[in-house]
Amino acid sequence: MYELQQVCGNSYYIQSPAKIGLYRLSDTDVCLIDSGNDKEAGRKVRKLLDAQGWHLTAIYNTHSNADHIGGNKYLQTQTGCKVYAPGIECDFTRHPVLEPAFLYGGYPCKDLRHKFLMAQESEAEPLTRETLPDGFELIPLPGHFFSMAGFRTPDDVVYLADCLSSKETLDKYQIGFLYDVAAYLDTLEKVKTMQAGMFVPAHAAATEDIAPLAQYNIDKVWEIADKILELCREPVGFEALLQKLFSVYGLTMTFEQYVLVGSTVKSYLSWLKDTGKLAVQFTDNRMLWQRV
Numbered sequence: 001m002y003e004l005q006q007v008c009g010n011s012y013y014i015q016s017p018a019k020i021g022l023y024r025l026s027d028t029d030v031c032l033i034d035s036g037n038d039k040e041a042g043r044k045v046r047k048l049l050d051a052q053g054w055h056l057t058a059i060y061n062t063h064s065n066a067d068h069i070g071g072n073k074y075l076q077t078q079t080g081c082k083v084y085a086p087g088i089e090c091d092f093t094r095h096p097v098l099e100p101a102f103l104y105g106g107y108p109c110k111d112l113r114h115k116f117l118m119a120q121e122s123e124a125e126p127l128t129r130e131t132l133p134d135g136f137e138l139i140p141l142p143g144h145f146f147s148m149a150g151f152r153t154p155d156d157v158v159y160l161a162d163c164l165s166s167k168e169t170l171d172k173y174q175i176g177f178l179y180d181v182a183a184y185l186d187t188l189e190k191v192k193t194m195q196a197g198m199f200v201p202a203h204a205a206a207t208e209d210i211a212p213l214a215q216y217n218i219d220k221v222w223e224i225a226d227k228i229l230e231l232c233r234e235p236v237g238f239e240a241l242l243q244k245l246f247s248v249y250g251l252t253m254t255f256e257q258y259v260l261v262g263s264t265v266k267s268y269l270s271w272l273k274d275t276g277k278l279a280v281q282f283t284d285n286r287m288l289w290q291r292v
Contacts, residue, residue, distance in 0.1 A: 237289075
């Protein structure tokens with residue numbers, strides 16, 4: 001873990017729970033794509049950079065989930081590097097309590113205010129095409145989170161962040177976290193047709209052919225949507241539906257799983273309602289979902 005892997009030319013990644021991209025800007029200067037999940041990850045990255053004699057100039061965050069920005073604070077403090085994040089992700093990066101608060105839908109209790117869901121604050125600036133190194137392409141990848149983005153380097157290496165999961169991860173956890181289902185499907189359809197010298201997803205193996213994995217992720221979204229519709233044949237409340245989904249997919253309820261899967265299921269419900277497949281009724285002061 002935390003070994004440096006050269007992909008092509010000046011494009012690398014650091015093998016970690018969420019892959020960290022690295023690009024050599026010169027003989028001495030480098031930038032990172034994301035920073036790992038916590039201070040310890042940042043420390044390991046710093047040790048790796050020091051061993052190579054490299055100076056970190058900037059971190060380009062793909063999005064603001066804690067496992068992608070957790071090393072920001074440490075690395076920024078140690079090196080003085082700039083931190084950039086796209087769109088609303090910049091606000092979440094500057095104020096990480098927004099993540100557990102958003103997921104929970106209220107003030108998050110202590111069980112949710114930890115490094116898995118809430119990174120340390122870092123001084124992020126808005127990510128724009130003008131802030132990128134020469135030759136970099138900014139690739140909008142919305143759906144998994146609000147304004148997630150990926151990058152194509154001059155070596156034709158594409159860093160895809162969390163826009164898809166490995167087959168093994170999907171088979172194990174089944175319901176991957178999503179914010180906007182419609183945007184996610186659009187992103188996957190775009191990714192499926194992309195061409196690149198190499199693709200580097202954060203949570204799957206690097207590959208020259210991303211299309212099969214993109215399609216597997218697409219199929220999983222539709223499978224979950226169909227399962228939700230099946231479970232809503234009779235009017236059902238959110239908590240009961242969530243319990244049924246956990247049972248169907250063999251998941252175990254914890255605080256973290258409740259907010260991650262629960263938020264995702266709410267996103268599916270919104271999408272299915274907006275597309276006319278689900279309706280809502282209010283009975284005995286309960287909101288119930290039912291298939292149309």
